[in-house]
Amino acid sequence: MLKTKVAESLNSQINAELYSSCLYLSMESYFHSVSLSGFATWMRVQVQEELLHAMKLYDFVGSRGGRVVLEAIAKPDADWESPLAAFAHVLRHEEGITARINNLMDIAASEQDHATKIFLQWFVSEQVEEEAGVSEILSKLRLIRSDSSGLFMLDAELGKRVFVPPAP
Ligand code: OFO
Numbered sequence: 476m477l478k479t480k481v482a483e484s485l486n487s488q489i490n491a492e493l494y495s496s497c498l499y500l501s502m503e504s505y506f507h508s509v510s511l512s513g514f515a516t517w518m519r520v521q522v523q524e525e526l527l528h529a530m531k532l533y534d535f536v537g538s539r540g541g542r543v544v545l546e547a548i549a550k551p552d553a554d555w556e557s558p559l560a561a562f563a564h565v566l567r568h569e570e571g572i573t574a575r576i577n578n579l580m581d582i583a584a585s586e587q588d589h590a591t592k593i594f595l596q597w598f599v600s601e602q603v604e605e606e607a608g609v610s611e612i613l614s615k616l617r618l619i620r621s622d623s624s625g626l627f628m629l630d631a632e633l634g635k636r637v638f639v640p641p642a643p
Contacts, residue, residue: 484579
């Protein structure tokens with residue numbers, strides 16, 4: 476059975492992951508509005524990944540006899556001044572999510588909840604990957620600056636991203 480403090484923290488993380496999916500869905504629409512369909516595809520995959528993160532947490536809470544209590548999801552931004560500004564936002568956001576996961580891990584450790592610690596290990600590794608992937612795109616956008624051919628090449632590259640559901 477989950478202790479109250481751990482259950483509340485996991486519930487709060489479900490909300491954070493659902494917010495992430497809304498933020499990236501909003502970014503998908505922004506990228507469509509500036510005719511960068513490859514960036515939009517990348518964001519759609521990101522939306523699917525965030526929903527998967529939320530559902531992983533949801534299922535874990537249920538499997539430990541906890542109760543999921545959903546909260547309102549904050550309204551995400553709708554506009555960014557450039558693709559660079561959008562991806563800088565993504566990196567800031569993911570760094571915040573990493574801090575939340577680390578905090579969750581600290582709570583699980585202080586409550587001596589070993590099962591939750593093992594479960595959260597997947598999220599710790601996932602955040603390393605997320606930050607690395609976003610940092611790479613951000614570096615490319617900084618190199619490209621206002622070179623539109625570079626931007627279109629990156630758009631084509633990002634458009635190849637596909638959602639790979641994890642093995643059951
Ligand atoms: Fe769920 O990792 Fe991004 O937010």
